[in-house]
Amino acid sequence: MSFFFFLLLFLFSSFLTPSLSQPPPLKGFLINCGSPSKTIIDSHSWLPDSNFISSGTPRNITSSVLIPTLKTLRSFPLQVKKHCYNIPVYRGAKYLVRTTFFYGGVNGPDHPSPPVFDQIVDGTLWTVVNTTEDYAIGNSTFYEGVFLAKGKFLSFCIGSNSYTDSDPFVSALEFLILGESLYNTTDFKNFAIGLVGRHSFGYSGVPIRYPDDQFDRIWEPFGQGNSTKANTDNVSVSGFWNLPPSKVFETHLGSDQLESLELRWPTASLPSSKYYIALYFADNTGGSRIFNISVNGVHYYRDLNAIPSGVVVFANQWPLSGPTTITLTPSASSSLGPLINAGEIFNVLSLGGRTSTRDVIALERVKKSLRNPPLDWSGDPCMPRQYSWTGVTCSEGSNIRVVTLNLTSMDLSGSLSPFVANMTALTNIWLGNNSLSGQIPNLRSLTMLETLHLDDNQFSGEIPSSLGNIGGLKEVFLQNNNLTGQVPANLIGKPGLIVRTSGNNFLSPPAP
Ligand SMILES: *[C@@H]1O[C@H](CO)[C@@H](O)[C@H](O)[C@H]1NC(C)=O
Ligand SMILES: *[C@@H]1O[C@H](CO)[C@@H](O)[C@H](O)[C@H]1NC(C)=O
Ligand SMILES: *[C@@H]1O[C@H](CO)[C@@H](O)[C@H](O)[C@H]1NC(C)=O
Ligand SMILES: *[C@@H]1O[C@H](CO)[C@@H](O)[C@H](O)[C@H]1NC(C)=O
Ligand SMILES: *[C@@H]1O[C@H](CO)[C@@H](O)[C@H](O)[C@H]1NC(C)=O
Ligand SMILES: *[C@@H]1O[C@H](CO)[C@@H](O)[C@H](O)[C@H]1NC(C)=O
Ligand SMILES: *[C@@H]1O[C@H](CO)[C@@H](O)[C@H](O)[C@H]1NC(C)=O
Ligand SMILES: *[C@@H]1O[C@H](CO)[C@@H](O)[C@H](O)[C@H]1NC(C)=O
Ligand SMILES: *[C@@H]1O[C@H](CO)[C@@H](O)[C@H](O)[C@H]1NC(C)=O
Ligand SMILES: *[C@@H]1O[C@H](CO)[C@@H](O)[C@H](O)[C@H]1NC(C)=O
Ligand SMILES: *[C@@H]1O[C@H](CO)[C@@H](O)[C@H](O)[C@H]1NC(C)=O
Secondary structure, three states, X not given: OHHHOOEEEEEOOHHHOOOOOOOOOOOEEEEEOOOOOOEEEOOEEEEEOOOOOOOOEEEEOOOOOOOHHHOEEEEOOOOOOEEEEEEEOOOOOEEEEEEEEOOOOOOOOOOOOOOOEEEEEOOEEEEEEOXXXXXXXXXXXXXXXXXXXXXXXXXXXXXXXXXXXXXXXXXXXXXXXXXXXXXXXXXXXXEEEXXXXXXXXXXXXXXXXXXXXXXXXXXXXXXOOOOEOOOOOOOOOOOOOOOOOHHHHHOXXXXXXXXXXEEEOOXXXXXXXXXXXXXXXXXXXXXXXXXXXXXXXEEEEEEEEOOOOOEEEEEEEEEEEEOOEEEEEEOOOOOOOOEEOEEEEEEEEEOOOOEOHHHHHHHHHHHHHEOOOOOOOOOOOOOOHHHOOOOEEEOOOOOEOEEEEEOOOOOOEEEOOHHHHHOOOOOEXXXXXXXXEEOOOOOOOOOOOOEEEOOOOEEEEOOOHHHHHOOOOOEEEOOOOEEOOOOOHHHOOOOOOEEEOOOOOOOOOOOO
């Protein structure tokens, strides 16, 4: 079994750890979707979302809500399959992404239940957003994940799926930079993690977050009071790489009797996947607490010693499915029963990949040169595959390139950017039956190009003679444009090449 997970134990001595009395301010963006202006809430500054997205409509919630960020949202037309926010980020930094949803009935009385839709980060389909249950009891829903910023922007998209029956929406977005050591055994170049549960055991107060947690992670209370006991002394825990707030070590679930502790945690039944699990322990009540840990009966860690300076046990990719039970069994050498202070569990997501940067930059320029580009042209052009841009088809494999650009009969106007020539994996360009004008760019660098359909537009100027140098070219359809000059000789009569040029203003007609 050992090849699909790996498990580590860390002990920390307190002298390693300077304690932070005043946590640093949060780094990143807090975005209050649909809000017309900046607002200060609990000393944090929340920005309006209009600088980060160009589609959708700001809406006000009519029902009264206490949390200020839930009063407004941005609503997106269902017909467009994806809508993306573009967030400026520090390349190489790790971001906690938290998204909050409160429907508030904005889609009218015909849709009393919130729509169910997808959320996407860069090229990765993160989760389905289903707020039905929470909304039914008047609660908002949040999702949290950790993603590496691979470029200068991170895109966050809302996607309409087959199960989406009214306009999707979002209430609030948070993009917070996490310390470098947090969750650093995860290979964030290939994976992201999505929160399933983060709990402070034996705790019953309001969720623990900033300033107790310097990154504003939310530690929710878990467990009734029966076996709860506050640690009697200070525990020094800031040496943990994941930097849990010391407040979670003030309570625990556990027992002084030499008996096993069984924990149904997390409470939800889990879909079959791999999970990152971190369990936190610290004890200085005196005596020894040494115990085995098993998860669903599978041996997880042996003879863990819950020392005062704290210990964390974590697994990177532990397979789980259905209900989860964590069992702590005291060892023979233990003088006290087991305890546990806190736990975090994340679903491990394989990253979906991103379109080659060269193609992304070129497509952004193509988008800019079109007066009315398709509405779903935002976020990653190719990924996730079911959310690729209208008219864009991409290659399989790890180097994701655009192979077809097909915007036939889309009522487009504007021009064709010369940057299209940078999309060197293109085999087909079909832009027929639109109202595109301007020159046909030099496409010499498109050595893979097989078909070029620019028919029924208003392209003007001359046909670039470099087209004749593209070896594999099979079809050049340029009929019904405003082209002038002469049809280049190297296109005429080229074996295997079909050229259509009727309906232009050429000086001399092409040879038959
Ligand atoms: C939302 O409410 C604010 C103030 O109550 C108002 O200024 C704004 O125009 C409203 N926005 C919409 C989209 O109705
Ligand atoms: C959303 O959640 C509700 C309540 O749990 C469930 O009944 C419904 O099937 C879910 N919808 C989708 C599309 O998953
Ligand atoms: C719903 O919200 C209330 C008040 O904020 C909270 O006490 C309760 O635990 C929440 N319920 C769920 C299921 O999250
Ligand atoms: C994680 O961070 C800690 C503290 O900075 C460092 O000692 C450790 O080597 C890092 N681990 C990995 C796998 O990068
Ligand atoms: C707490 O009490 C409940 C019922 O009173 C029991 O089922 C549960 O096992 C107890 N929890 C622990 C950790 O002992
Ligand atoms: C707890 O911490 C305080 C302040 O750091 C210190 O003065 C005190 O001696 C500590 N108590 C124990 C039992 O270590
Ligand atoms: C702890 O785990 C080890 C290794 O699986 C096992 O040999 C030992 O019997 C366990 N101890 C208890 C008390 O279950
Ligand atoms: C381009 O799209 C049109 C209609 O949308 C379709 O008929 C044609 O086969 C497509 N061409 C390519 C190369 O995909
Ligand atoms: C050309 O595009 C328009 C939409 O812009 C469409 O209505 C028309 O049928 C198309 N013509 C042909 C011949 O495909
Ligand atoms: C194509 O990409 C190169 C860099 O790869 C860039 O210098 C150039 O300006 C781009 N645009 C065009 C139209 O070639
Ligand atoms: C195309 O040519 C026609 C007639 O030659 C002219 O009326 C029209 O303005 C031209 N359109 C463009 C976009 O150049």
